[in-house]
Amino acid sequence: MTATLELPSYKEQSPEVAERFRHLKEREVTLSARGLGKTFSSAQGPVKALSDVNFDVYRRELMCVIGASGCGKSTLIRILAGLEPLTEGEVLIDGKPVAGPGPDRGMVFQSYTLFPWLTVKKNVMFGLKMTGSSEMTAESEAMQWIELVGLSGFEDSYPHQLSGGMKQRVAIARALANRPRILLMDEPFGALDAQTRAQMQSYLLQIWRNVDVTILFITHDLDEAVHLSDRILVLDRNPGRVNEIIEVPVGQPRTTRQFLQPEFLATKGRVSELIHPPRETSDEHLPIFKMTRVGDEVV
Template sequence: MNTHNGGRGRIEVRDVGVMFESRGAAVIAVDGVSLTVEPGEFVSLIGPSGCGKSTLLNIVAGFVQPTSGETLLDGKLISRPGSDRGVVFQQYSLFPWLTVRKNVEFGLKMQGVPGSKRETSARTLLGLAGLLSFENHYPDQLSGGMKQRVGIVRALATSPQVLLMDEPFGALDAQTRVVMQEILTNIWQKFRLSVLFVTHDIDESIFLSDKIFVMTARPGRIKAEIQVDLPRPRKPEMTTTPEFVELTQRLRALIREESLSAMGGELKDGGLGGFGMEVGPSGVGAVM
C-alpha cells in the first residue's frame, strides 16, 4: 500500500558503490546498488551482517560518501546530513543531559523555533508515543523501549520527509520489539513518511514493509526485491497467516545462502550435517 504525502520523500539510490581500505587492500563493501523508495513507502533492507546495509543507510543519511554512484532525495543530491531526513539509530542516541522533552525539541531548537512553539510540538509528539508523563525525565531513567520511542519522535519533530532507521529495535527484547513494531506502523501511517528500515529480522521486515530489498553478503548487492502485499493496518495475528508464512520462508531461503557465504569458508547447504564443512587453504580470508 503506497500512501502518498504529496509526492515528497522519494529516495533514489543510483548505482552506488562503497570501497574502503583494509590492511593496504581495497575492500568493496557495497557494489552497484540501485533502489528507490517511493513517497510514503515503507521499505526494508535486509541481509546478513556485514553486507553493507547500514553503510547504505548512512549514505542516504549523509554520514558517508559513496565511492561511486549517487543518492538523491526528491531529485536533490544528498551530500551531508540534514533535518529533511530523520535518523533513528541502533544504539540509544538520546542526549543524556537533556530531559525527554528537550531531546524531542532539539531539532526545532537548532532551527531557531521559539521555545513555546517547540514545547507544544514536542508534547504533541510525546503524547502520540504515550510518553507525555515522562517529559521531564532524563534518558537514563527510561527503559530501552521508551528510549527508542523518544528517539523516533525526536527524529519526527523537524517534520522530515523520510525516516531512516538502522536496526532500531535490535537491542530490545522480543516482546518489546513486537509492540514497538506496532507503534512504528501507527506512526508511519499517521505521518505518511517514506521509511528506509535496516534490519536482519525477517518477520520484522515483512510485518512493517511494503517492499523488501534482500542484499547479498559482501560485496553488498541487491539480490532480490520482494513486494509485501499484506493488507494494512498490520496486526500481530497476521504473522500466522499462510501469506505471511510463505513470505517468511522465501526470505529465509534467500538470506540463508548469503549468511552461509558471509560466514566464510566453503560452507554449503547440506554440508552442515556432520559439521562437514570444507575450509580450504585460503579459508575465511578468501570470502571476506
C-alpha cells in the same frame, strides 16, 4: 511422519494487495539510489562494501532492507543519511542529488543516542532549537511528538529513568520533530527483548500511518521485515548488492495475527532462502562426544 505445508508463491497477490501496489507506484519517488557503490580503504587494502545498488522508495512507503550481518546495511543507511560519503553513483531525494546530511532525513540508530543530561522534552526540542525555533514553539511541538509516541507524563524524565523501548520512542519523536521527509532506521529495535520489540513494531506502524513520512528500516529479523514492509529490499553480501525487491503480499493494516497467514509465511520463506543459501543452513553436526551416563539418554 512429517507434514509439509503447501504455501502459495510469495508472488501471488490478492486483488486488494495488487491494487495497493499499483497505487504505491503511482506516487512520487522520494528516495533513490543510482549505481551506489562504496569502497573503504583499510590497512589490508580496499574493501568493497556496496556495489551498484539501485532502488526507489515511494512517498509514504515503508521499506525494509534485510541482509546477513556484514552485507553493508549500516553503510548503505549511513550513505543515505549523508553521514558517510559514497564512492560511486548517487543518492536522490525528490529527484535531486544530495551530498551530506540534511533536515529532510531523520535517523534512529540501534544504540541509544539520547543526550543523557537532557530530559525527554529537551531531547526532543534539541533539533527544533538548532533549526531556529523559539523555546516556546519548540516546547509545544516537542510535547505533541511526545504524545504521539505515547510518552505523555514522561517529558521531564531523564533517559536513564526509561526502559529501552521508551528510549527508542523518544529517539523516534526526536527524529520526527524535525519533520523529515524520510526516516532512516538502522535496526532500531535490535537491542530490545522480543515482547518490547513486537510492541515497538506496532507503535511504529501506527506512527507511520499518521505521519507523512517515508521509512527505510534496516533489520536482519525476517518476521520484522515481513510484518513492517510494503516492500523488502534483500541485500547480498561481498559486495553488498540488491538481490531482490519483494512486494509483500500481506494486506494492510498489519496485525500480529497475520504472522501465520500463508502469504506471510511464503514471503518469510523466500527472504530466508535469499539470505541463508541452503549450504549455510544445512544442519551441521557439532563434534560433541557423549557426556551423559549410559541409560540416561533423553532421546
